[in-house]
Amino acid sequence: MDTPAWPPEGSRQAALLAKLDLREPQELTVYLPLRYEDETRLTPIEAALPGETVQIEAEVVSTEIVYRPRRQLLARLRDEAGGEIVARWLNFYPSQQKQLAPGRAFRLFGELRGGFLGVEMVHPRLRPVERGDPLPQALTPVYPTTAGLGQTALRHWIDAALDTVALDDPLPAALRRRLDLPAFADAILYLHHPPPEAEARPLVERTHPAWQRIKFDELLVQQLSLRRAYNARRAHAAVSLTPHRALTAALLDRLPFALTSAQRRVCEEIAADLAMPHPMQRLLQGDVGSGKTVVAALAMARAAENGWQAALMAPTEILAEQHYRKLAAWFAPLGLDIAWISGGRKKRERAAAIDRLQSGDCLLAIGTHALLEDPVDMPRLALAVVDEQHRFGVRQRLALRGKRVEGARPHMLMMSATPIPRTLAMAHYADLDVSVLDELPPGRSPVLTRLVSAARRGEIVARLKDACLGGRQAYWVCPLIEESETLQLKTAIETWETLQTALPELRIGLIHGRLKSDEKAATMAAFAAGDLHVLVATTVIEVGVDIPNASLMVIEHAERFGLAQLHQLRGRVGRGAAQSACVLLFEQPLSETARARLKVIFEHHDGFAIAREDLRIRGPGEFVGARQSGLPLLRYADLAADAALIGPARAAAEELLATAPEVVDKLLTRWLGGREGLLSA
Ligand code: ADP
Numbered sequence: 012m013d014t015p016a017w018p019p020e021g022s023r024q025a026a027l028l029a030k031l032d033l034r035e036p037q038e039l040t041v042y043l044p045l046r047y048e049d050e051t052r053l054t055p056i057e058a059a060l061p062g063e064t065v066q067i068e069a070e071v072v073s074t075e076i077v078y079r080p081r082r083q084l085l086a087r088l089r090d091e092a093g094g095e096i097v098a099r100w101l102n103f104y105p106s107q108q109k110q111l112a113p114g115r116a117f118r119l120f121g122e123l124r125g126g127f128l129g130v131e132m133v134h135p136r137l138r139p140v141e142r143g144d145p146l147p148q149a150l151t152p153v154y155p156t157t158a159g160l161g162q163t164a165l166r167h168w169i170d171a172a173l174d175t176v177a178l179d180d181p182l183p184a185a186l187r188r189r190l191d192l193p194a195f196a197d198a199i200l201y202l203h204h205p206p207p208e209a210e211a212r213p214l215v216e217r218t219h220p221a222w223q224r225i226k227f228d229e230l231l232v233q234q235l236s237l238r239r240a241y242n243a244r245r246a247h248a249a250v251s252l253t254p255h256r257a258l259t260a261a262l263l264d265r266l267p268f269a270l271t272s273a274q275r276r277v278c279e280e281i282a283a284d285l286a287m288p289h290p291m292q293r294l295l296q297g298d299v300g301s302g303k304t305v306v307a308a309l310a311m312a313r314a315a316e317n318g319w320q321a322a323l324m325a326p327t328e329i330l331a332e333q334h335y336r337k338l339a340a341w342f343a344p345l346g347l348d349i350a351w352i353s354g355g356r357k358k359r360e361r362a363a364a365i366d367r368l369q370s371g372d373c374l375l376a377i378g379t380h381a382l383l384e385d386p387v388d389m390p391r392l393a394l395a396v397v398d399e400q401h402r403f404g405v406r407q408r409l410a411l412r413g414k415r416v417e418g419a420r421p422h423m424l425m426m427s428a429t430p431i432p433r434t435l436a437m438a439h440y441a442d443l444d445v446s447v448l449d450e451l452p453p454g455r456s457p458v459l460t461r462l463v464s465a466a467r468r469g470e471i472v473a474r475l476k477d478a479c480l481g482g483r484q485a486y487w488v489c490p491l492i493e494e495s496e497t498l499q500l501k502t503a504i505e506t507w508e509t510l511q512t513a514l515p516e517l518r519i520g521l522i523h524g525r526l527k528s529d530e531k532a533a534t535m536a537a538f539a540a541g542d543l544h545v546l547v548a549t550t551v552i553e554v555g556v557d558i559p560n561a562s563l564m565v566i567e568h569a570e571r572f573g574l575a576q577l578h579q580l581r582g583r584v585g586r587g588a589a590q591s592a593c594v595l596l597f598e599q600p601l602s603e604t605a606r607a608r609l610k611v612i613f614e615h616h617d618g619f620a621i622a623r624e625d626l627r628i629r630g631p632g633e634f635v636g637a638r639q640s641g642l643p644l645l646r647y648a649d650l651a652a653d654a655a656l657i658g659p660a661r662a663a664a665e666e667l668l669a670t671a672p673e674v675v676d677k678l679l680t681r682w683l684g685g686r687e688g689l690l691s692a
């Protein structure tokens with residue numbers, strides 16, 4: 012009888028495989044070893060060193076159960092050369108002791124330790140043998156598994172799958188040759204069963220061409236599924252917003268500055284998208300201070316001049332209000348009304364704003380996530396802008412889109428100052444079009460960055476006084492205390508009190524997340540108007556805040572902040588004509604990572620360079636976290652280590668989507684099974 016290719020439905024083994032997300036033989040073929048064990052060699056006990064993982068072959072001399080320090084099974088074994096070893100089990104069955112009958116030979120695989128009784132192995136893997144049994148010829152694969160499913164069983168099902176599933180190569184031969192990749196079947200079989208002559212290192216480090224092929228396929232599948240999701244969304248209808256130039260031109264005329272050429276280019280890209288009868292799906296990346304807000308305002312004006320509604324969502328109340336004030340000042344003279352929606356506004360004002368949006372009298376809305384809440388209804392919403400989009404969850408970003416006009420979806424513009432390196436962006440944002448603002452408005456001089464030990468805090472306070480009495484304004488950012496918001500608040504209040512005592516001649520404000528919205532608004536307004544010299548703040552000011560006259564930034568316990576955060580905070584200054592400075596106070600001793608981070612922020616000003624260094628310091632995991640759901644998980648490829656494969660994977664994806672849909676289907680089923688649906692939201 013043939014061995015079955017899959018455990019019977021409803022069986023325990025089937026349930027265990029499902030726990031590993033394995034639901035059919037095809038998925039087992041691409042379920043690859045985590046590592047390999049070398050059982051092709053025997054090591055004499057005398058020659059092995061403690062700490063080494065080795066295989067030995069020895070005969071049982073004796074076994075006993077001892078009770079001290081706790082119940083355990085000990086077996087003493089001796090190998091052919093006379094070396095002795097103790098094997099120890101802390102959990103065992105009576106049958107195990109029986110199996111270890113004196114005189115029987117075993118192969119033991121495990122890590123050697125120097126123990127009280129001489130060399131020993133704790134819970135070695137045990138295989139009964141006859142003397143002279145041949146050794147395996149190849150490295151033994153070790154698969155990631157789950158409790159209850161042993162390597163032997165898992166290997167059995169994988170081998171059964173390799174026997175039954177066709178391992179045909181979907182990639183066109185020309186593409187494979189161009190990228191110099193081995194055939195799929197060769198790569199898969201090599202990795203499951205490396206031949207005897209296989210070198211361990213490239214297998215373990217996953218640099219072998221067989222691994223390259225697998226990683227390429229995996230990245231290709233990621234690209235394919237994201238691009239497909241992109242195409243699926245593109246198939247929806249949207250309101251085509253054509254240029255009438257009435258409001259956009261008037262707004263451009265009224266701006267106190269001329270657009271940079273990067274802003275002009277990006278505005279054109281967006282305008283072209285908006286004119287399409289399908290929804291825009293664009294990410295606008297631009298470093299801190301590159302001027303994204305005005306780009307958003309121009310897109311919103313385009314919606315309004317076509318008689319449609321637009322909404323701008325920001326992650327904090329402070330930022331939403333700042334946007335509201337800025338855009339209201341730009342739009343009011345054009346006769347355009349803006350509704351401001353945030354959780355903290357008075358009920359009556361809010362209800363009135365909601366009414367105006369509902370009736371369509373008001374075409375523009377600005378707010379926090381309160382915009383997403385039920386009573387807010389924009390029947391003519393044609394454009395949704397999400398500022399600092401990385402601050403929102405995937406769900407929230409999509410919810411704004413859900414406020415759609417019957418039969419059509421709004422155009423989406425997401426904005427982010429979190430720069431990520433180009434290749435990573437290609438992997439993460441393959442389901443979006445990306446525009447980049449790669450130019451800062453003219454007249455900015457780079458912020459002078461200084462690293463100062465907290466021991467010299469007094470000097471900094473004295474300089475702050477001089478600077479402020481000389482007409483400058485400053486932020487003083489309180490230490491981040493991740494574990495406790497209450498503690499962070501307490502520290503902020505204390506800092507504010509100490510600074511007030513130390514600097515009685517200065518007007519000092521305090522802002523943090525627990526203040527009521529109107530208190531926050533009043534404090535920000537006072538700082539913006541120049542009525543306060545210093546603004547003591549928690550990280551609530553981290554993103555978006557734009558007060559060009561503030562030219563000094565002090566960050567306490569800078570070593571506690573991440574690089575992206577430091578870059579954002581430093582970006583609050585250097586927005587006006589004055590030479591700005593950022594003082595990073597740090598506490599000794601510095602951890603190695605903290606030192607590395609401070610060095611990066613000291614040496615670099617460009618957000619992309621900082622992101623690249625960030626990636627180098629901490630690996631791509633965090634960036635992945637920023638996107639979370641939506642991205643098919645990478646099991647084998649590593650976005651940092653395998654960055655060189657991302658570009659070719661993107662190009663191959665475009666080619667296959669255009670020319671070989673059946674290949675795309677084949678790859679997606681092989682790698683994702685039925686899970687592709689997750690992405691097409
Ligand atoms: P971010 O990209 O960080 O959101 P903002 O939109 O807040 O940047 O713009 C930063 C500052 O630069 C604002 O004060 C804005 O008014 C100003 N600004 C934007 N574009 C220009 C420009 N082309 N020339 C001069 N100043 C500009």
Ligand code: MG
Pocket residue numbers: 303304398555
């Ligand atoms: Mg901004």
